[in-house]
Amino acid sequence: MPLILHGLSPLHWAVAGAGIALITLALLFVANRRLGISTGLEDVCSFVLPVPYFARDAVRSARKWRLPFIVGLVLGGHLSAFLGGGFAPTWDLGIFDQVIGLGHAGKLAWMFAGGLFIGFGTRLAGGCTSGHGIFGVSNFELPSLISTVSFMAGGILTTQLIYRVIFHIGS
């Protein structure tokens, strides 16, 4: 299955998984940091929202590494697009376009709603795919295993509901 991005062929899963592991271990071994991206959402909020939750030590002390790391994520995506066929802003959303459709405004509304669930859910769970799913599970932390099983279940139920129950696609 080609990527939406320029129809590129994806990296082999073992190569991608090993690369993610090496970055995770480098962050810990070099910088003494546990991988975690969704806490970066708090780092951004902490600049504008004067509530006690965003004034925690854990937020303030991590801003100086997590924000540069997030800037890197944007750069990495940009580099990937640039090297893979050129940077070109796009609305392409794969099977969403074929099955659900919606215009540009509808897609923005859909994404904003999805984002709300991501932002509130990851903060309530205390982490996301990186902090719970990769680091926490690898460190045998029970809360991370519980969270990972929960968000996989939430994703499976939602996608199955949308694509199999409502829109009846076969594959």
Next chain:
Amino acid sequence: MALLYVALGTIFGFILSRSGAADYNYIQAMFLFTNFQLYGIIGTAVAITAPGIWWIKRHGRTVLGRPIAIELKPRHRGNIVGGLLFGIGWSMAGMCPGPIFVNIGEGKIYALAALAGALAGAGLFGAVYTRIQSVFRLPRLLVGTGDG
């Protein structure tokens, strides 16, 4: 050090971009069980990271000689409820938090709306924290001075 974090983030972002982890179709295929690429990636990452963390903890120190300190995440009812909510969002947007930023870098315009929503959702959580704290048995807040 900031440049090191930017560099690590760039490599991480490039891998997410080219692996399918930041691709709407791959996310749906994972949840539909029609493609196992992302299960392979997560499985491989954990299979290598787990012994790596074990070795680093046993070694006890970073490359620069500082003692390894891993902040553990608390266990509470929010793990399950928050996890389920995040899963709904992951399915809808086809992105988890890292790939939101990767997709913005790739030029996927709608990812900006996902970021706006994620920031609003995180902001909302912070604003209602003290009100939902007892329901989910969330930890007490340790508020600092900002010097850390």
